[in-house]
Structures are given as structure tokens and as C-alpha cells.
Amino acid sequence: MxxxxxxxxxxxxxxxxxxxxxxxxxxxxxxxxxxxxxxxxxxxxxxxxxxxxxxxxxxxxxxxxxxxxxxxxxxxxxxxxxxxxxxxxxxxxxxxxxxxxxxxxxxxxGTEAVAPIGCSSIIVNNESSRIIAHTEDALTATLNHYYFVVAHIISDTPQGKHKVKEERFMSLCYAGHLPGYTMNYNHHGLVFTINTLSALHLRSGKTPRHFITRALLSAENFEQALAVLKDEGVGAGDGCSINMSFINDESGKCYNIEMAPVLEDATISQLDIKEICCGGHNCHANRYERLSTKEANPWLLASSQSRMNTFADYPPPACKDDVTQMLGDCSGGEYCVFNENDSLDELVKTIAVGVFDLNAKTIALYSDNPNKTKPHCVLPLILKEN
Structure with a gap:
């Protein structure tokens, strides 16, 4: 085999x-x-x-x-x-x-490439539930080729443009990849998931999204997170969507941030920030919903629209059970939310699911459909002591 x-x-x-x-x-x-x-x-x-x-x-x-x-x-x-x-x-x-x-x-x-990742993310933010949940969809070859990394990094001197000396985080990593581009949290209480977006005009010599989201793992607060995403002086070479919140943020807000490549001759990422306040929810897949950015990859756009249509058929999610039901939905045919097609020729499969409970400070991890299986484990989100 x-x-x-x-x-x-x-x-x-x-x-x-x-x-x-x-x-x-x-x-x-x-x-x-x-x-x-x-x-x-x-x-x-x-x-x-x-x-x-x-x-x-x-x-x-x-x-x-x-x-x-x-x-x-x-x-x-x-x-x-x-x-x-x-x-x-x-x-x-x-x-x-x-x-x-x-x-x-x-x-x-100048030709389009096959986007390596799909993914769907749902945010629920109300008085009883603060949830950020995520399906990790990737090329079929990625199935069984991922792992979680829990790391603590301490440097003698400040590192990189953001002058970071310590990082402590957990991240799902595709084989051979840096942490940060999937589902993640850090010891400052930042929780975030990533949805790949395929802008048509990408930029050579700028910062790839994988390195921007790797740097995001060091952010101590919302202002630092925005500074990382803006990447002033260089800017993003490609795009993605970030679903995020800080566990102990007094505002209780969650966010969906769309990031697009820098405009020609510019040196800062394009960002659109959507706030999800208490009483709200948000769903995001792999297309730009607010930034007017020309997009590539028709397959990814069609898949995203299908998954968003599926979500729209459900009542607004209000709790963890609602979210797992939506993320385990297989009703969309070729472009379903949880893709468990057994065909070896299937382009994309859902390889894992993560459900962050910001109130309980836990993440439930699934390697299979959350409608059909219990989580493999529920891990605590360990925060830095003040």
C-alpha cells in the first residue's frame, strides 16, 4: 500500500x-x-x-x-x-x-494553480457560547499527512520585524509546513483559523500568507494582530481569510478579516475587518465576500458558493452542537461541507475538524465527520500567566 x-x-x-x-x-x-x-x-x-x-x-x-x-x-x-x-x-x-x-x-x-486548501469556518458569539470552528479541507494527498504541534520558543534577542522574544502556541501543520496556516491558538489567548482565498493578481517578492499567519502566532493583542496582517513595508503576496478572537478580550468580539495581496507599487496588505459582536455569527469559505478583489480558481469559487448555500439552509447557529451539525453536512454533492468521498481521484477531502470553545478554553479535535464521531481529544487552551 x-x-x-x-x-x-x-x-x-x-x-x-x-x-x-x-x-x-x-x-x-x-x-x-x-x-x-x-x-x-x-x-x-x-x-x-x-x-x-x-x-x-x-x-x-x-x-x-x-x-x-x-x-x-x-x-x-x-x-x-x-x-x-x-x-x-x-x-x-x-x-x-x-x-x-x-x-x-x-x-x-501567468497560469492558475490548483489551490491547495479549501476550508469552512463558523463563528458563534452569544451570551452562552463563543465558538470558532473549522473544517480543514485540502488536496487528497494531504489526508493522513498532518499533525499538531505544541511549541514553546524563547529567543535570546528580539526576532524579526515584530521583535518577538517568546512564542507559545498550538497549530495544525500540513507535512513539511510551518505552523499558523490552519487552526491555531497562542498563549496570549489568540484563537484563529484560516480560509485560503485565491486572488487573481499575486505579488512576487512580497510576504507569502503562510509567513504572515506564522507571525500571527506571536500576537499579544488585537492591535498587534492587525500589524502582522498589514505587514507594513512589504505586504502580502497572496490572500486568505482569518477568523479570530482573543479569549480574554473584554469586548468579547470575534472577527473575520479578509486579506488580499498588496496593490501594485504598494507596501501594505489590503484588509477588510468584520466584527462579530455578541448575538452574532459568521460563516466563511474560500471566496472574497467583501473586498473587491478579482479571483482565480473557478473550482474553489464554485465549491465556496455551494458550502455557503448549505449553511444558509440552516437556522443561525447558537451553540457547539449547531456548528458540528453544519460542519458535518454532506448534502452538497460534489461541493459538500464535509467531503468524505472515498474516491482516490477526489480533488479535495476534509482531513480534520477543530472546534474551539472560547468560554471553556478548549479545542475538540476530529479526524472524521463530527456528526458521526466523537472528538479524538479535547485539549485545554493553556494561557500565559500574568
């Missing part, structure tokens, strides 16, 4: 690690080396698009100018990625290409 043909496993690996950025990366790579190597072998976008472009002048130019830009802003996360490569004994450039994904294809040859 090959790595590509392994059926859905009822397992969620979790690594606890502590050290420098390089140490944490090395532990991730060493611990999950076989999963990372398998994923690199079967990841079609990497092998059929990004690597062939990397071996051409136009692709190498996009790679080099983006890498140099990230090194200036976030050298600590480059060291972290180097640690993953060294620990897993794989080539660094392959991992960095995964973090550029569509930037490589679109900027190098």
Missing part, C-alpha cells in the same frame, strides 16, 4: 517541543520525517508545477526575490523551516515552494 492509497486514519499525532526556532523546526522534521517525505513524493502541485518552474529562470527569479524578502522580515521563520528540512532530511527549496504555492505558478508563468 502506497502513501497515496492509505485510507483515512483515525489518528491525530501531536508533538510537544521547546527550544529555539531552529530546534522546534528540527524536532518537527525529525519526528515526522516519514510523513514529510511521503507528502513531498505525492504532492502533485509541487512536482508537476512548482518544481518545474523552479528549474526555469522565471520561476527561480520569483523564488529568489520572495525568499530574500522573507529573510529580511522573518529570518527566524526561515531558520525554523531550515530546521524542518534538516530534521526530515529533505531539500529546503521544496519546503519553501510549498509556502509560496500559487505565487510560484501565477507570477512565473
Amino acid at each position: 502506497t502513501a497515496k492509497n492509505i485510507p483515512r486514519r483515525q489518528a491525530i499525532p501531536v508533538l510537544y517541543t521547546r527550544g529555539t526556532h531552529y530546534d522546534v523546526g528540527f524536532d518537527m522534521g525529525r519526528t515526522f520525517a516519514s510523513i514529510i517525505k511521503n507528502f513531498l513524493q505525492i504532492c502533485n502541485p509541487l512536482n508537476e508545477s512548482y518544481l518545474p518552474l523552479y528549474n526555469k529562470d522565471e520561476g527561480r527569479k520569483v523564488y529568489n526575490e520572495t525568499l530574500e524578502s522573507v529573510k529580511k522580515s522573518f529570518p527566524q521563520y526561515i531558520r525554523e523551516l531550515e530546521g524542518i528540512a534538516d530534521g526530515a532530511q529533505v531539500e529546503f527549496h521544496k519546503l519553501f515552494l510549498l509556502h509560496m504555492d500559487e505565487i510560484t505558478a501565477i507570477c512565473a508563468n
Whole structure:
């Protein structure tokens, strides 16, 4: 049985690690080396698009100018990625290409790439429930190729453009990827999930969304989170949607923030911030709902519209049970919310589900449909002591 043909496993690996950025990366790579190597072998976008472009002048130019830009802003996360490569004994450039994904294809040859991630997120914010819940939808090759990382990083000197000395967080990671681009929380009480958005015009030499959301794991408050997302002086090279809240924020607000690539000749990300106050809820998939940004990837847009239509058929969610019912819905046919199609040719599958309960300070983790199974585990969200 090959790595590509392994059926859905009822397992969620979790690594606890502590050290420098390089140490944490090395532990991730060493611990999950076989999963990372398998994923690199079967990841079609990497092998059929990004690597062939990397071996051409136009692709190498996009790679080099983006890498140099990230090194200036976030050298600590480059060291972290180097640690993953060294620990897993794989080539660094392959991992960095995964973090550029569509930037490589679109900027190098102008053609659309297959977006590597789908995802649906639901926020519920009322007097009895504060919930941020998320399906992790990804290319079929990603099934069984992910893990959770719980890390504590302490640096001797302030690191990167935001001058960070300590980070403590939990994040779901795709094999070979940095933390931050899926479902996450940090010890300052920041909880956030990510929905990929496919803007048509991406920017080489700017900050890939994977590194912006990695930096978001260091944010201590809402103002710092906004500063990370704005990325002043450089700006985002691609786009995503961030569903977030701070557990102990006195305002009790949750947010959906759409981020789009910088405009031409600009040096700050485009952002639209939607507040979800007490008594409200919000659903988001993989299309821009408010920013007027031209979008690529018709498949992702059609899938997003179908999932949003499914959500609209439900009464407004008010509690955790409502949310798991919606996220486990399989009624949408080809574009359903929870995609558990057993076909090996299926483009995208739902690989995991996370339900953050901000009042209880827990996350429930599922590797299968939350309508049909109980969570594998319910982990506490451990916050920094004042």
C-alpha cells in the first residue's frame, strides 16, 4: 500500500517541543520525517508545477526575490523551516515552494494553480457560547499527512520585524509546513483559523500568507494582530481569510478579516475587518465576500458558493452542537461541507475538524465527520500567566 492509497486514519499525532526556532523546526522534521517525505513524493502541485518552474529562470527569479524578502522580515521563520528540512532530511527549496504555492505558478508563468486548501469556518458569539470552528479541507494527498504541534520558543534577542522574544502556541501543520496556516491558538489567548482565498493578481517578492499567519502566532493583542496582517513595508503576496478572537478580550468580539495581496507599487496588505459582536455569527469559505478583489480558481469559487448555500439552509447557529451539525453536512454533492468521498481521484477531502470553545478554553479535535464521531481529544487552551 502506497502513501497515496492509505485510507483515512483515525489518528491525530501531536508533538510537544521547546527550544529555539531552529530546534522546534528540527524536532518537527525529525519526528515526522516519514510523513514529510511521503507528502513531498505525492504532492502533485509541487512536482508537476512548482518544481518545474523552479528549474526555469522565471520561476527561480520569483523564488529568489520572495525568499530574500522573507529573510529580511522573518529570518527566524526561515531558520525554523531550515530546521524542518534538516530534521526530515529533505531539500529546503521544496519546503519553501510549498509556502509560496500559487505565487510560484501565477507570477512565473501567468497560469492558475490548483489551490491547495479549501476550508469552512463558523463563528458563534452569544451570551452562552463563543465558538470558532473549522473544517480543514485540502488536496487528497494531504489526508493522513498532518499533525499538531505544541511549541514553546524563547529567543535570546528580539526576532524579526515584530521583535518577538517568546512564542507559545498550538497549530495544525500540513507535512513539511510551518505552523499558523490552519487552526491555531497562542498563549496570549489568540484563537484563529484560516480560509485560503485565491486572488487573481499575486505579488512576487512580497510576504507569502503562510509567513504572515506564522507571525500571527506571536500576537499579544488585537492591535498587534492587525500589524502582522498589514505587514507594513512589504505586504502580502497572496490572500486568505482569518477568523479570530482573543479569549480574554473584554469586548468579547470575534472577527473575520479578509486579506488580499498588496496593490501594485504598494507596501501594505489590503484588509477588510468584520466584527462579530455578541448575538452574532459568521460563516466563511474560500471566496472574497467583501473586498473587491478579482479571483482565480473557478473550482474553489464554485465549491465556496455551494458550502455557503448549505449553511444558509440552516437556522443561525447558537451553540457547539449547531456548528458540528453544519460542519458535518454532506448534502452538497460534489461541493459538500464535509467531503468524505472515498474516491482516490477526489480533488479535495476534509482531513480534520477543530472546534474551539472560547468560554471553556478548549479545542475538540476530529479526524472524521463530527456528526458521526466523537472528538479524538479535547485539549485545554493553556494561557500565559500574568
